[in-house]
Amino acid sequence: xxxxxxxxxxxxxxxxxxxxxxxxxxxxxxxxxxxxxxxxxxxxxxxxxxxxxxxxxxxxxxxxxxxxxxxxxxxxxxxxxxxxxxxxxxxxxxxxxxxxxxxxxxxxxxxxxxxxxxxxxxxxxxxxxxxxxxxxxxxxxxxxxxxxxxxxxxxxxxxxxxxxxxxxxxxxxxxxxxxxxxxxxxxxx
Numbered sequence: 001x002x003x004x005x006x007x008x009x010x011x012x013x014x015x016x017x018x019x020x021x022x023x024x025x026x027x028x029x030x031x032x033x034x035x036x037x038x039x040x041x042x043x044x045x046x047x048x049x050x051x052x053x054x055x056x057x058x059x060x061x062x063x064x065x066x067x068x069x070x071x072x073x074x075x076x077x078x079x080x081x082x083x084x085x086x087x088x089x090x091x092x093x094x095x096x097x098x099x100x101x102x103x104x105x106x107x108x109x110x111x112x113x114x115x116x117x118x119x120x121x122x123x124x125x126x127x128x129x130x131x132x133x134x135x136x137x138x139x140x141x142x143x144x145x146x147x148x149x150x151x152x153x154x155x156x157x158x159x160x161x162x163x164x165x166x167x168x169x170x171x172x173x174x175x176x177x178x179x180x181x182x183x184x185x186x187x188x189x
Contacts, residue, residue, distance in 0.1 A: 034151070077097055081093075
């Protein structure tokens with residue numbers, strides 16, 4: 001049995017309720033699917049994990065590119081508003097790939113000495129439903145930096161469902177482009 005994607009159209013009041021504040025209008029049942037100690041993927045959801053090694057010493061530049069959306073802006077055909085606020089819990093963002101709009105909300109973020117990460121979840125109108133995380137890890141000994149993308153999702157829109165395996169291929173291709181964009185951002189430090 002698969003969990004349905006919700007198409008909830010109301011806006012929520014964050015009201016200081018902590019982790020789930022402002023998360024009621026996400027289109028999937030459990031925010032935090034991509035966090036380290038998050039719940040397992042619901043039935044019917046697919047998990048994508050892709051890692052890229054970045055140069056030693058690039059952690060700070062890569063983290064700045066990540067939270068400032070520069071990685072997203074560097075992906076061909078993907079657009080994001082120029083005035084987009086930095087990634088932080090509760091921040092909404094609309095990614096556009098050609099004519100397709102993909103509205104999301106940042107559901108968690110961490111920025112520590114050896115780890116910088118955030119995830120966004122899908123909002124009504126997104127062709128998929130689920131969550132995608134972008135995680136940077138620096139080896140504490142000063143070694144390499146690893147950038148990992150984790151997506152837990154399933155098709156929501158009719159055209160995403162009709163695309164079948166091609167939709168998963170597109171998701172993987174975009175993740176590969178994110179990795180390349182992050183390598184370029186890290187090299188530009």
